[in-house]
Amino acid sequence: DTAVSQTPKYLVTQMGNDKSIKCEQNLGHDTMYWYKQDSKKFLKIMFSYNNKELIINETVPNRFSPKSPDKAHLNLHINSLELGDSAVYFCASSQDLWGAYGYTFGSGTRLTVV
Amino acid sequence: QKEVEQDPGPLSVPEGAIVSLNCTYSNSAFQYFMWYRQYSRKGPELLMYTYSSGNKEDGRFTAQVDKSSKYISLFIRDSQPSDSATYLCAMSGGNAGGTSYGKLTFGQGTILTVHP
Known part of the structure; x- marks a missing residue:
């Protein structure tokens, strides 16, 4: 009964490939996010969706x-992977549009592009 | 200049010490302030959440926000080895943030080690 779950946990792939990461939340939250954490642990927002709307x-x-596809799922597809895409990608969700009560994060997908 | 600056550390303290973690910010639209704890190879976990200025206490943790100085702090009392983690401050403008909506802006993180 994990709140925000991501798959896969680890992804090793070659440059130029296309890959997808899936995220699901069972908290009933309205808003979902993708964050990227670089090698220095800095977290930066990439996207947010509210009730399926970007x-x-x-x-x-x-x-x-x-x-x-629905407010409980947010997937991330990456085309033509580059070395610089190597990072940890976190999915998160929040109750409302403003994240006023904080986010709940998944455990991350560690992407390594070789 | 980054929107949120966090003392980078790393910090190493003995068990039982009081730990002080700090962030400064430049965007006066920020009104929601949070602290997250991240263990190695895990996702960030919400520790403390504060709206606007003031103090908030939860067990051994106290969060302080001073909007006039654009400065937030997290204090950990009686620190334990299990507190060893990376601590991230984060903030957002909420509905005052305009099109940024729920975008959380994070500090760089402070690595804390509490040794027995």
């Missing part, structure tokens, strides 16, 4: 495409 789209290369 709200935040930071300056992320268009090789990254999020998709939200």
Whole structure:
């Protein structure tokens, strides 16, 4: 009964490949996010969705495409993977549009591009 | 200049010490302030949440927000080895943040080690 679950936990892939990361939350939250954590542990927002609608789209290369089939799921597809995409990707959710009560994070997907 | 600056540490303290973690910020629209704890190879976990200025206490943890100085702190009393983790401050403008909505802006994190 994990609150925010991501799959896979680890992903090792070659440059140029396309890969997807899946996220599901069972908290009934309205808003979901993708964050990227670099090697220095800095967390930066990539996207947010509220009830399947894209709200935040930071300056992320268009090789990254999020998709939200329903408010409990937010997936991230990455085309033409590059070495610089190696990072830990975290999915998160919040009760409302403003994250006023904090986020709940998943345990992360460690992506390594070789 | 980053929007949120966090003392980078690392910090190493003996068990039982009082730990002080700090962040400063530049965006006066921030009104929700949070502290997250992240253990190695895990996701961040919400520790403390404060709206606007003031203090909040929860067990051994106290969060302070001073909006006039744009400064937030987290104090850990009677620190334990299990407190060893990376601590991240985070803040958002909430509904005052305009199109940023729930975007959380994080500090760089402080690695804390509490040794027995």
